[in-house]
Amino acid sequence: MSLSKPNTLRSGPDERGRFGIFGGRFVAETLMPLVLDLDKAYAAAKADPAFQAEIDFMQRDYVGRPSPLYLAERLTEHFNGAKIYLKRDELNHTGSHKINNCLGQILLARRMGKTRIIAETGAGQHGVATATVCARFGLPCVIYMGATDIERQKPNVFRMKLLGAEVIPVTSGTGTLKDAMNEALRDWVTNVENTYYLIGTVAGPHPYPAMVRDFQSVIGSETKVQMMEREGRLPDSIVACIGGGSNAMGLFHPFLDDTSVKIYGVEAAGKGIETGEHCASLKGGTPGVLHGNRTYLLQDDDGQIKDGHSISAGLDYPGIGPEHAWLHETGRAEYVSATDKEALEAFQLCSKLEGIIPALEPAHALAFVSKIAPTLPKDHLMVMNMCGRGDKDVFSVADYLGVKL
Amino acid sequence: MTTRLDKRFAALKEEGRAAFVTFITGGDPDFDTSFEVLKGLPAAGADVIELGMPFTDPMADGPAIQASSQRALRNGATMKKTLELVRRFRDGDNETPIVLMGYYNPIYHMGVETFLTRACEAGVDGLIVVDLPPEEDDELCEPAMRAGLNFIRLATPTTDDRRLPAVLANTSGFVYYVSITGITGSASPEARNVADAVARIKRHTPLPVAVGFGIKTPAQAADIARTADGAVVGSAIVDAIAKELDSEGRAKPGAAERVLGFVRSLADGVHKARAAAAE
Numbered sequence A: 001m002s003l004s005k006p007n008t009l010r011s012g013p014d015e016r017g018r019f020g021i022f023g024g025r026f027v028a029e030t031l032m033p034l035v036l037d038l039d040k041a042y043a044a045a046k047a048d049p050a051f052q053a054e055i056d057f058m059q060r061d062y063v064g065r066p067s068p069l070y071l072a073e074r075l076t077e078h079f080n081g082a083k084i085y086l087k088r089d090e091l092n093h094t095g096s097h098k099i100n101n102c103l104g105q106i107l108l109a110r111r112m113g114k115t116r117i118i119a120e121t122g123a124g125q126h127g128v129a130t131a132t133v134c135a136r137f138g139l140p141c142v143i144y145m146g147a148t149d150i151e152r153q154k155p156n157v158f159r160m161k162l163l164g165a166e167v168i169p170v171t172s173g174t175g176t177l178k179d180a181m182n183e184a185l186r187d188w189v190t191n192v193e194n195t196y197y198l199i200g201t202v203a204g205p206h207p208y209p210a211m212v213r214d215f216q217s218v219i220g221s222e223t224k225v226q227m228m229e230r231e232g233r234l235p236d237s238i239v240a241c242i243g244g245g246s247n248a249m250g251l252f253h254p255f256l257d258d259t260s261v262k263i264y265g266v267e268a269a270g271k272g273i274e275t276g277e278h279c280a281s282l283k284g285g286t287p288g289v290l291h292g293n294r295t296y297l298l299q300d301d302d303g304q305i306k307d308g309h310s311i312s313a314g315l316d317y318p319g320i321g322p323e324h325a326w327l328h329e330t331g332r333a334e335y336v337s338a339t340d341k342e343a344l345e346a347f348q349l350c351s352k353l354e355g356i357i358p359a360l361e362p363a364h365a366l367a368f369v370s371k372i373a374p375t376l377p378k379d380h381l382m383v384m385n386m387c388g389r390g391d392k393d394v395f396s397v398a399d400y401l402g403v404k405l
Numbered sequence B: 001m002t003t004r005l006d007k008r009f010a011a012l013k014e015e016g017r018a019a020f021v022t023f024i025t026g027g028d029p030d031f032d033t034s035f036e037v038l039k040g041l042p043a044a045g046a047d048v049i050e051l052g053m054p055f056t057d058p059m060a061d062g063p064a065i066q067a068s069s070q071r072a073l074r075n076g077a078t079m080k081k082t083l084e085l086v087r088r089f090r091d092g093d094n095e096t097p098i099v100l101m102g103y104y105n106p107i108y109h110m111g112v113e114t115f116l117t118r119a120c121e122a123g124v125d126g127l128i129v130v131d132l133p134p135e136e137d138d139e140l141c142e143p144a145m146r147a148g149l150n151f152i153r154l155a156t157p158t159t160d161d162r163r164l165p166a167v168l169a170n171t172s173g174f175v176y177y178v179s180i181t182g183i184t185g186s187a188s189p190e191a192r193n194v195a196d197a198v199a200r201i202k203r204h205t206p207l208p209v210a211v212g213f214g215i216k217t218p219a220q221a222a223d224i225a226r227t228a229d230g231a232v233v234g235s236a237i238v239d240a241i242a243k244e245l246d247s248e249g250r251a252k253p254g255a256a257e258r259v260l261g262f263v264r265s266l267a268d269g270v271h272k273a274r275a276a277a278a279e
Ligand SMILES: Cc1ncc(COP(=O)(O)O)c(C=O)c1O
Pocket: A096, A097, A122, A123, A124, A125, A126, A200, A201, A202, A241, A242, A243, A244, A245, A246, A247, A248, A313, A314, A315, A359, A361, A362, A387, A388, A389
């Protein structure tokens, strides 16, 4: 921990993997030694300059980083308020921010001598990114995906198979992301010797939330440098959508101590938080324990986990990363929400005005931007994380709009 | 403090036989059938009862127990009703130990202190909470011990000698050895490996060691009972319950009686294991 900056918000988690009361290591005994091993291996890798150099090299030549910070002039004109910058992580290889994390974790898995990779996926973006790095490094890859999600994200399922991954449909529970995560955990418990579980967001037992955040922090670090180059100062606000919260944590973390920067996380309000059909864990949930950590969850009066609903499969998770739960309770970040309908509108607006078809996930962030940007002064600098492109969503959007392809 | 679990294991030791530990999910497939099975377990030969607290996301369980949780929840199971099953059971049986088994969230959601008070009042003897390793002992294990409940920990093939002392430190009642790396109801354990593992755990603790995960037949149960202080059967019993459902998922008439018949056959395996070995 840094002695020069005792008041930093960036030093978490503590040695128990907690951010305040959130986080921790709530896993079965079989997994506990593995989780402790991973913690040690990651700490060692983090301290090794050769590890970071390997990541940097691959980020540049394979992923295509740094991603541009793009001034969205026509959106800015349209909203007639804040100056809107988009952090273009949708230009990354595989089309989203998910590859940042996968690259870090696959290099770690190799260092640990693991020979088999498993992962869960919702929208399929994390599955595709995992299958991609597995192909690149020649490791067998098993992806768990809810049967419901397989149906609504067919192009990504085929992509994963092309990349050589085995995609296992999960029918337990309701066949969505949380069930895929349960099934991946069951696989891990069974294949403890050789298997590395490559979690796709800032959830799971410690050290995953911190580790995934670290690998995604390249988003915020680049943004900081690029904004200084462009505007000579920090942004006034930063905005990102939240499923589990990894693209958001990646953008937010480097800015946590810059108190002049307002931070907004946008959850999926589905059909409206008041309808109960949403995925807004902070706005519509309560603290609980699931998938290895304590955080805000969608649950009923008996502590049973409820299914979320969102037009976006990538946001359809009944929890949220524990560090977000902590940032919410401390008030450092503000969590808001956008409905399916608002996201669909933003999806179309961005396509028409900027020539950028966003993924439905960041379309939620843009929906919030469209609400507050007009109320802000013209010298307000706002950065939104364009964390994924919409190719995967065009079929389901057509469906929603009643267009036959 | 001597608990029902301590007394039961001490008595079995006197008799020179292993405990037959049965698992069913509370409220599976419905409250009344579940109670009928629960009530009949001691007479069918169960020495210790594990009662599952249904949860939507049973991460360490295989298809059989997942399905049992879902059946129970679909038919209105809640934590309160699970405790009510125990309370009613205690009206007719003050000796057979009952251990609640499940996941932390429904307990956390009820509130740890409220849960412990209600569990003690209902007549619960111990808790097995799968997703609470010793690293999280201040959450529930320590308060449960203060409330007079046994906290039974799982030891697994990945729990090595360095880690065992931490796992055993706050364990009481008995140690539950998970005989395979995996989920409930999957591969069956090798009796030989189990014997070695039990011996290893016993070098670290005087507590009885019960073995579970993957025991499906009377013969397998007997095998385990020769070397361990107890054999736990769960998925196989839960599967027997699943077979008693009609096309609409309701229990057929006489379901509980037939399930208990299967339990009796397993119990015979366990109870005769050492006698047979001695002959
Ligand atoms: C493009 C995109 N954005 C966001 C998410 C949500 O994940 P997270 O909140 O971890 O960034 C996903 C998940 O699949 C995604 O594909």
